[in-house]
Amino acid sequence: MEKSSELLAETRGVQLDLQGRRVLDHVDLAVHRGEIVTLIGPNGAGKSTLVRVLLGLMKADQGLVYLRPGLRIGYMPQRLTIDPVLPLTVRRFLTLGKRCSEAHMREVLQEVGAGELLEAPIQNTSGGELQRILLARALLRDPDLLILDEPVQGVDITGQLDLYRLISRIRDRLNCGILMVSHDLHLVMATTDRVLCLNQHVCCSGHPEDVSSDPAYLALFGSPPGLAVYTHHHNHRHDLDGHIVPAEKQERGQSGDG
């Protein structure tokens, strides 16, 4: 692991208990400029908690959290549900935190591939579109460090690959550091420089290929890649008459305005 580039954020020996349960146990994490670090781990492994400690949203019981002075963070939260009773366009959503120029907004929205959505009510966007809009809001802050909590949530499998490629392009263009939470190592492998496998403590870390064959990783996630359990990703469902309903349409249907 090259240490030459600038250190953006780091945790050392971070420990945190929630309701008598140890959620984080001596976690060391570092993100440098220009690298993509991915946190993986099973549900309840403390990935989001670690992210929140780094963001200053939660306080660690023990350990050190360092952020480079003046660091600008772009954050993409795990879940965003906006009540349909709040009339909000994408444009308005993007400028909620901080005002920005029209040109900058259009440019960033274009970059994430959601250019045509600027005036759309945000509740009418699909899961994949919403993720791109969230990414745009994070990018509008010209971040040194992007923190993305499950950025491909609610996106179909091809869309997931697209989104990971987009994130990698953004890293190249901004030369920012990226910390990303995921629970599928094989999808992020190609676009990740370093992987941290978390299950309360750091089980193993390093290059994605090394981690995927690490005994600690295999103990957590089961079979090695060659024998990986086939997980079926539904791209459609069937309605009551057995007709195929595309997943995309289904998603849109669920988020109508009220």
Place this chain on the structure above:
Amino acid sequence: MDDFVLRALLAGVGVAIAAGPLGAFVVWRRMAYFGDTLAHSALLGVALGFLFDANVTLAIVVVCVLLALLLVALQRQQRLASDTLLGIMSHGALSLGLVVLAFMEGLRLDLLGYLFGDILSVTRGDIFWIYATGLLVLIGLALIWRPLLADTVHEELARVEGVAVVPARLGFMLLLALFIAISMKVVGILLITSLLIIPAATARHFARTPEQMALVAILIGCLAVSGGLLASLQWDLPAGPAVVLAAVVIFVLSFSWRRRD
């Protein structure tokens, strides 16, 4: 038009103007029950005001704010769900207010007026206070509008982006308490939240931005006040409930109007 009708109309419109934008936030933040709980504690404020011979309006604001702070502190614990907690506090505060009032001998109070409002008996002084406080509420809300909206959409995202979430929330509760104190005379503590949520919920059909929704809520509130008062005079109905019913009628009509689009 009779003088008391004009005073009632002025008072109602003043309350509706403050209720529009405040109510929009109550609806967006799903705080209807929270507002109800604060409103119910207003009676305790009335009782304590009489007990300590203090300004009743001030006593109401103080009790509401203290209760709001207590609620926020208690909501941090995980044992009881928020709605259970609100239910306990809401009815506990109302009952305590009723009991304390009953204990105060020699005090002849128009309890029904406090519970359901007494808009037809507002004085010039009442109107002055409604407009002064209402103006304060509007200015305060304008000042915290952006941070409060950012917090309403996504708290953590707002905090990471450096939005001052906590002052905005505390400010909002203070404004809500002020509003309850001035609107009690118009609709009474049991019906206050209806003035907040019904016009705002109705306005959703006609709005594309948060600000439009707040403005339309003001218009709908004024319409409900006028319609309710008119009906009250025409058919000799209790004024407070008539205003609320007028709001409900507009809400239902807005649905069928929207359907036809």
